[in-house]
Amino acid sequence: MYSATTDKALTCVDCNQEFSFTVSEQQFYADRQFSEPRRCPACRAIRKASRGDSGNSNYAGGDYGTSRGYDRGPREMFSATCASCGREAQVPFRPSGAKPVYCSDCFSTQRRSY
Numbered sequence: 001m002y003s004a005t006t007d008k009a010l011t012c013v014d015c016n017q018e019f020s021f022t023v024s025e026q027q028f029y030a031d032r033q034f035s036e037p038r039r040c041p042a043c044r045a046i047r048k049a050s051r052g053d054s055g056n057s058n059y060a061g062g063d064y065g066t067s068r069g070y071d072r073g074p075r076e077m078f079s080a081t082c083a084s085c086g087r088e089a090q091v092p093f094r095p096s097g098a099k100p101v102y103c104s105d106c107f108s109t110q111r112r113s114y
């Protein structure tokens with residue numbers, strides 16, 4: 001018969017923090033033939049709270065960051081056709097059609113020849 005006498009230190013698989021699996025918890029788990037918890041109480045609570053709203057157990061941030069004032073990326077790139085070599089070029093501005101657009105290769109060649 002299983003009888004716990006001391007708290008056990010377990011390591012949480014989620015946050016890697018040690019947490020104590022207390023004697024009463026050990027008894028509780030043993031009575032129900034549960035295996036030892038793999039997560040600390042905090043992580044278990046998080047999992048419980050997030051359970052059901054996504055099938056993915058990896059909490060990847062979800063709605064985090066939607067309120068950040070970052071609706072433009074670092075730099076928005078547009079694709080255009082290079083006027084020199086005809087390849088696709090990525091340019092940091094919207095091509096107007098009035099000016100020729102060069103790919104980065106041709107652009108640097110042009111610059112150099114000036």
Ligand SMILES: [Zn+2]
Pocket residue numbers: 012013014015016017039040041042043044
């Ligand atoms: Zn944890």
Ligand SMILES: [Zn+2]
Pocket residue numbers: 082083084085086087102103104105106107
């Ligand atoms: Zn080019």
